[in-house]
Amino acid sequence: MTSVQNVLAVLESAGFERLPQPLTVVGTEFDFEAAARGTDTSHDLVLVATDQVPRRRLQRLVAGLARSLDLAASRRPVSLVLLGGVAASDRIELERYARILPIASPIPDIAEIEEAVAVLLPLKLPNTDLVHGSDPVNEVMAVLGPLKATSDHIALIRAATDGPDAVRETLRRYANEGAGWTDEVGDSDE
Numbered sequence: 057m058t059s060v061q062n063v064l065a066v067l068e069s070a071g072f073e074r075l076p077q078p079l080t081v082v083g084t085e086f087d088f089e090a091a092a093r094g095t096d097t098s099h100d101l102v103l104v105a106t107d108q109v110p111r112r113r114l115q116r117l118v119a120g121l122a123r124s125l126d127l128a129a130s131r132r133p134v135s136l137v138l139l140g141g142v143a144a145s146d147r148i149e150l151e152r153y154a155r156i157l158p159i160a161s162p163i164p165d166i167a168e169i170e171e172a173v174a175v176l177l178p179l180k181l182p183n184t185d186l187v188h189g190s191d192p193v194n195e196v197m198a199v200l201g202p203l204k205a206t207s208d209h210i211a212l213i214r215a216a217t218d219g220p221d222a223v224r225e226t227l228r229r230y231a232n233e234g235a236g237w238t239d240e241v242g243d244s245d246e
Contacts, residue, residue, distance in 0.1 A: 059139050059163050060090045063104050066169045070177045071096045079103075081124040086117055093132065100176055101125075101132045103154065107140025107162055115149050122153035137173060139164065 057065070064074055072092040078085040090104040103121070105114055118136060125132065134154040140162040142150070150156050159172045170177065196213055197205060205213075208230055215226040232238070 060104050060106065062164070062166060063137050063139070063159075063169050063173070064090050064092060066166065066173060067092045067102060067176065071098065072100075072102065072176075079121070081121060081130075082128045084120065084124050086121050086124075088117065094176070097178065098176055099132050101130075101134050102173075102176060103134065103136045105136060105138055107138075111143070111146045115146070118150055118153045135173075135176060 064072075068074060071094065073095050075091040075093060077090070078087045079091045080086075088103045089106055089109070092102045092104075094100045094102075103118070109117075118134075122134065125134065136150060136154040136156050138150075138156060138158045141160045142156065142158050147156050147158070155175075157172050157175070159168055161168060164172070200209055211230075212223060212226055215222040
């Protein structure tokens with residue numbers, strides 16, 4: 057499998073659809089090495105090019121495609137995966153028309169491809185069913201232990217279940233009690 061095919065395989069596993077070659081937009085053909093479009097949550101048009109394509113030709117292709125997409129009133133953002141890296145001056149010119157996703161290696165492994173195109177891929181969140189956490193209140197009580205948990209600790213932990221304002225109020229009362237203050241406001245006879 058070639059590097060271009062590996063890029064397409066990564067994109068397809070994320071819900072992208074491979075487009076036929078040459079890519080045709082508004083009757084104009086664009087001969088990129090590969091192209092794919094997002095189908096579900098992504099609407100990107102992703103182009104793939106290697107360092108075998110002369111940079112001037114690539115710049116003309118990307119600029120022409122951008123103009124054709126404008127004529128078609130397309131709202132698809134364009135991303136260009138460049139295998140083999142790109143010079144800074146070439147990148148600046150290409151970025152006028154597309155998001156550039158360079159891969160330094162001309163023959164990257166799947167991990168390098170996934171890292172380069174990560175902005176196009178859905179986030180991989182941990183499975184919450186597999187997280188072995190328990191209720192945070194119970195964890196705090198377990199750390200304190202039954203002998204160390206005072207009535208003040210228990211009051212704060214119970215307040216935590218009602219949110220930060222309840223904790224602030226409980227701490228305020230605790231501090232006032234420790235200082236010998238009361239919540240009663242009296243008239244002063246000064």
